[in-house]
Amino acid sequence: MTTTDTPSAIPATGYRLRLPGPTEVPERVRQATARVIVNHRGPECKTAIGETEEMIRPVLGTTNRVMFFASSGTGVMEAALVNVVGPGSQILVIEHGQFGERFTSIAKAMNISVDTVATEWGQAIDVAAVEARLRERSYRAIVVVHNESSTGMVADLAALGALVRDRPTLLIADSVSGLGGIAMRQDEWGVDIVVSASQKALMCPPGLSLASVSPKAWRVIEQDERRSVFFWDFRRALKSIELSETPFTAPVSLLYGLRESLTMMHEEGLPNVLARHEQLSGALRAGGAALGLADFCERGPRSSTVVVFKVPDGLEGGTIVRRLYADHRTVIAGARNRLSGRVIRFGTMGAFSAATILTDLLHLEDVLTKLGLPVEAGAGLKAATEHLAKTK
Template structure:
């Protein structure tokens, strides 16, 4: 009998049953009142999750499209930006800007480390021509959180924009868009928003919209102005949206509101702690310290003598459990477990059990059940609080 698929990726993530069923709703015209009402409810629900009163725009694309849009709508060719790179996705944000002819200064940090705020301020203090800071809230390739709050304070102090890649963090890790002075925040539907791929959601501050008035980079499909004007006038998108995904996202946003954001964040923290404690108990080494560890994905160093592709395939073939590797400098050195969105405690326990068995079969000495015990202890202690 085929095992149940256990999807432990940093995205796409498992979709709640009600949301899956909502995606099967009859398709409607994207200029009908029914679709306008659907979009309006989604936007209001997103403002709750973004913790913002700013405009939230719905783009039909992946998160990468939203990152590209954040550059095209706020900057001009030759503008200088400071890109904070702590891994593959921080580097990709910088590359997107470079492809638009933006003058990018990369501030590189070791993979597995978080942003050094003092170094960021040194750069801003030394150069008054920096128009924007690019940062990745949750560096998925390494499993590191970079905290936006102090960066937002620096952006205000030195009068530049703060553009945030929150693709793998929003709705899983606290991000107070307005309070932390984030000008553009980009996320996508298939991560902690636990919906199918196809939508990118972007919050845009008045400061970012003002910057867009003089931005000369080319845009049409990516235009924030077109998206805002159409929504303000008719509660529509300029082009046809992913209607079925909107149905699903509406249901998920209702569930998030019912659970409450603080409870959502706490659930992610507990699951993260369970994963990390279980890996330590098994005898595996974590890539990053607990202090800067992501609450949506955990990077684990591969034991000597075990190849990532072999471990991954063993988990799939024997237990139908899906994990992923890393990119760039860490390719082949770590595996990553995603634990965001609709990931249950049972999913966590199943994954740990499968991992113990797979490692044992591949020659790694592990006491079966030791990782499970560590995770169970975390869950038990948290439930008693």
């Protein structure tokens, strides 16, 4: 065994991080995170926070203040609940994949009363079923994952927002794997709380999360003083962001990185960023289909930031994942849930290009051929190239 084969080794040259998060960090962002650490209450950090907040608002589609936290996405999912769900309140969680189920687990750990609307994984959310539950009972919030990276399905936030627009019920959305690669129009769609994190389409290292809260949700937060919350207190965070600060020690390096990644996105143009994600994820799907890999989502609003393929009969997902890494240092994901062994997942988010997708397909064709799948040589590259030409 060589040094590069040991778990603790630095990845060899050619390492390709193609997970649905964390994603490859562009060199500009890496350099920004390497800047000298400054006083987290000083003018340099205040400037970074203020500029970052200003640039993230158009990505969210909001005029809300945006609050930053030192945490993973799961932390800010918990924050979204603890700030609005008090004793005696009940929520309705839409489960259409692993991370919807995670929201249910978080709520149950907090002793929140939870009802669920379960959708078959890989199918579109049944908005009519959600509406029927709202007619039966009053809920403090509907909770949903915007982009379900375990399945590759996107929630129709506009339709869900329309359900609660004239109700006291709030709409909470986790867009950890969507924001920056899939359209988010928080204000227009009536999404009351959006939470996200740095390590996916926002092209940064993990460890920075954010929350955007609507006036409707702020009224709920300000009316109820009975909730037990300290670190995640949105009221405390709002007072801090009004001073261009965070309530506690800011992740200074990550804020510098996010400011740089947002600068890159604005330079490209936000419509162009979203169009690139849609075009390139479509190219990967087309190439995968030509190699015999069916999309896990047969129909419905598919993700532009993750592509989930069904594993052909006779193969096992983990085997494909391991061979891609062993033979090509290409790192993709399988599944750590009920789909284990049945799917493989590619991230199509952040700093990636047509060359990235074509390399994915080249490596995938090689591995599938070695594993005995009858694959027409060059079919994946041809299909992807044709898709790119059609959608240019």
